[in-house]
Amino acid sequence: MVSPIGATAAAARNALSEERRRYLQATLPLEDRRFDPFAKMLVVPAASTVTHQSPGRTGDVRGTTASLNYAVALLDSDERWRSERGNEILRVVIGLQDKNRSHETFGLWPWYLEEASAGNASTDVTMAEHGALPLLMALGLHRERLAKDILDPAREAIVRATGAIQRRPFDLDQTQRAVSGVSALLLAAQELKLADLRPIARERLRQLHAHIIGQQSFAEYNSPDAIVSVIREFSRLLWLLKDGRDKSLISEMHDLAWKHLATHFHSPTRQWAGPHSWTAETNLRKRPTILAFIQSACGELAELGVPQPLPLGLDTYRIPLQCPRKWARLIAALESPRAVKETFVAADAAKDGKRNPVVGTTWLHPRFALGTVNRGDLGSGRRPLLACWGMASAPRFLRVRFLKDDSDFASALFFSVQHEGAALAVVTLCTHDGTSNPTLAPVQNGMIRASSLKVRFECEGELADCTMQAAGQGSKGVIIQDRDARFLVRPVEGRFGDAAVEWDSPSLRLASHFDITLYHGPAKDHKLSDLSAAFAAFTIEEWPYDLGNLAAGNIEAQVKEGKLRARAILGGRALDFEAHVKPTSRVAMDDAFRSAVL
Numbered sequence: 001m002v003s004p005i006g007a008t009a010a011a012a013r014n015a016l017s018e019e020r021r022r023y024l025q026a027t028l029p030l031e032d033r034r035f036d037p038f039a040k041m042l043v044v045p046a047a048s049t050v051t052h053q054s055p056g057r058t059g060d061v062r063g064t065t066a067s068l069n070y071a072v073a074l075l076d077s078d079e080r081w082r083s084e085r086g087n088e089i090l091r092v093v094i095g096l097q098d099k100n101r102s103h104e105t106f107g108l109w110p111w112y113l114e115e116a117s118a119g120n121a122s123t124d125v126t127m128a129e130h131g132a133l134p135l136l137m138a139l140g141l142h143r144e145r146l147a148k149d150i151l152d153p154a155r156e157a158i159v160r161a162t163g164a165i166q167r168r169p170f171d172l173d174q175t176q177r178a179v180s181g182v183s184a185l186l187l188a189a190q191e192l193k194l195a196d197l198r199p200i201a202r203e204r205l206r207q208l209h210a211h212i213i214g215q216q217s218f219a220e221y222n223s224p225d226a227i228v229s230v231i232r233e234f235s236r237l238l239w240l241l242k243d244g245r246d247k248s249l250i251s252e253m254h255d256l257a258w259k260h261l262a263t264h265f266h267s268p269t270r271q272w273a274g275p276h277s278w279t280a281e282t283n284l285r286k287r288p289t290i291l292a293f294i295q296s297a298c299g300e301l302a303e304l305g306v307p308q309p310l311p312l313g314l315d316t317y318r319i320p321l322q323c324p325r326k327w328a329r330l331i332a333a334l335e336s337p338r339a340v341k342e343t344f345v346a347a348d349a350a351k352d353g354k355r356n357p358v359v360g361t362t363w364l365h366p367r368f369a370l371g372t373v374n375r376g377d378l379g380s381g382r383r384p385l386l387a388c389w390g391m392a393s394a395p396r397f398l399r400v401r402f403l404k405d406d407s408d409f410a411s412a413l414f415f416s417v418q419h420e421g422a423a424l425a426v427v428t429l430c431t432h433d434g435t436s437n438p439t440l441a442p443v444q445n446g447m448i449r450a451s452s453l454k455v456r457f458e459c460e461g462e463l464a465d466c467t468m469q470a471a472g473q474g475s476k477g478v479i480i481q482d483r484d485a486r487f488l489v490r491p492v493e494g495r496f497g498d499a500a501v502e503w504d505s506p507s508l509r510l511a512s513h514f515d516i517t518l519y520h521g522p523a524k525d526h527k528l529s530d531l532s533a534a535f536a537a538f539t540i541e542e543w544p545y546d547l548g549n550l551a552a553g554n555i556e557a558q559v560k561e562g563k564l565r566a567r568a569i570l571g572g573r574a575l576d577f578e579a580h581v582k583p584t585s586r587v588a589m590d591d592a593f594r595s596a597v598l
Contacts (some may be wrong), residue, residue, distance in 0.1 A: 020317050025389075037064060041113055064127070068089070073132050090138065091147075096116050106160065107160035108164050109195040110127070133180070136187045139191060170539065171213040176225075176226040179202075179233045186202075186205060186237060208253070221350075223278045224276065224290050230320060235320060237407075255327075261331075263362075264340060267332060268367075269391065271388045274370075274384075274399075276383035279383060283397065283460065334365075338364045339362070341360070343359050352591065356591060359373070368387060368388065368421070371386050375416075377410050378402040380407075382408075382414075384416070385416065387540075390482075394462035395461050395462065401456045404453055405450050414427055417596065421542040423577040424567075424576075424580050426535055428534060429528055431443065431446035432446060449523060451524070452515060455515065456513050459480065459512050467480075467482070476491045476503040478504070487539050488541055490539045490555065491559045493537050495581075496518040531583055533564075533584065563579065563582075574597070575597055576597075580593070
């Protein structure tokens with residue numbers, strides 16, 4: 001049987017603030033419309049049910065995690081019929097968990113009902129905690145509203161899920177996955193009084209704390225999706241855990257996560273400045289749950305213009321959020337230009353591919369923000385270079401992509417060095433990484449088939465008066481400008497095999513992008529390792545209008561023995577780097593990169 005939770009403690013944890021109750025009352029009727037009374041699950045877009053590392057399905061499906069979160073929210077209401085519906089959903093979704101011990105997916109839930117109906121078990125290992133955490137919330141907060149026939153099955157489902165979490169590798173470089181797994185283990189050990197699980201959960205917490213605090217950053221760096229998820233789990237644990245020693249470790253990581261967010265938040269545009277290891281959407285105006293998350297945690301210390309009741313999402317509204325005051329002040333206002341340089345992943349001289357650290361540089365200025373990472377890739381969702389500017393009500397963005405036949409390509413690597421509002425960068429190709437994602441559908445034998453390979457500079461947001469034009473007669477550089485900011489992108493060098501790359505030369509016009517083309521022609525196989533070089537190097541800098549005409553570029557570049565050595569004098573400083581531009585393995589290219597600001 002499920003161990004009882006003290007009535008007084010449960011009542012205190014179950015208390016909803018008036019603001020959160022208003023949100024619930026406004027949200028539940030909207031979610032009710034998506035409820036399928038036959039399947040007894042919530043209907044959601046298929047794309048919302050899977051991770052960015054996994055191939056998705058189109059159309060609508062009956063989503064597992066969304067249904068569980070909806071069920072817990074129904075139990076939060078004071079309406080009997082809603083509680084009964086919540087119980088119906090829990091019965092169905094608990095039944096979807098893989099209960100066959102001979103399966104690798106034992107203890108996991110499918111992303112959606114249709115996946116289970118097709119006889120396919122989810123290979124997303126995070127579905128263990130995505131199922132366990134809502135069930136733990138239901139048991140911990142609403143045990144008295146759960147039907148008796150649900151109590152034991154819910155407990156057994158949580159135990160199976162914790163087993164799945166323990167079986168998978170505890171990868172501390174998968175921050176979001178590691179944190180959510182530790183959260184589920186700690187809460188399951190406490191709420192179900194699992195004595196054998198308690199020391200395992202605490203040891204994982206200790207390892208997680210040592211890794212994150214020792215590194216002073218997050219491997220899934222500056223990702224709005226990952227960092228919000230991490231803060232949510234730390235906040236859940238600070239709220240529900242009872243052990244003071246555990247909470248002390250969590251509090252330290254919670255503070256660091258808020259620092260990570262706050263130091264990259266650009267208050268003039270109310271945007272999360274780059275670089276991002278991954279994001280589902282650049283513009284936070286299209287991600288109201290993230291802005292609401294920050295607003296809720298900061299309270300009166302930072303006003304982000306999010307309408308009430310705050311659209312926190314059913315996975316978050318119940319959790320108390322509190323941004324430390326010192327970080328809320330950074331979110332609230334940018335009092336003067338500020339540079340943020342952070343080592344996201346420390347170097348490890350003993351490991352191939354990790355001999356260089358992963359370092360992010362962000363320049364936050366009242367007019368704009370520019371962020372780059374020193375080394376990364378250009379797979380789907382990556383933002384290794386991102387600029388934002390404009391007003392909070394009409395933000396604009398500039399990002400760099402690499403498109404293979406018009407799709408993002410993760411075997412395109414990005415290397416850069418930045419000082420304040422200027423950067424020197426190169427995009428080049430490696431031989432054996434993935435396609436849309438570094439770990440998915442890797443390039444085979446260094447061979448790709450393509451009719452188009454291009455670096456794209458893409459503007460997003462409110463672009464009504466944004467123009468692109470050549471930077472002077474005979475220049476291959478491009479000016480991107482509107483009334484608020486002016487960016488200059490200049491060529492450094494670029495080749496695809498023996499041929500020079502081609503820069504678009506836009507004339508004054510409304511535009512959303514321009515390209516550097518490495519190859520365009522009939523679809524053909526390209527043996528990357530046979531190419532003498534495959535790259536495009538450039539500089540980017542914000543050139544304020546009060547400085548008048550654009551200055552002549554001071555750029556030097558040399559390609560020798562498969563390496564590009566480049567130097568650009570920008571903003572009174574010399575930006576230097578050396579990078580492999582002959583395609584080879586990503587490991588070799590990451591380790592060979594060198595850069596400096598002189």
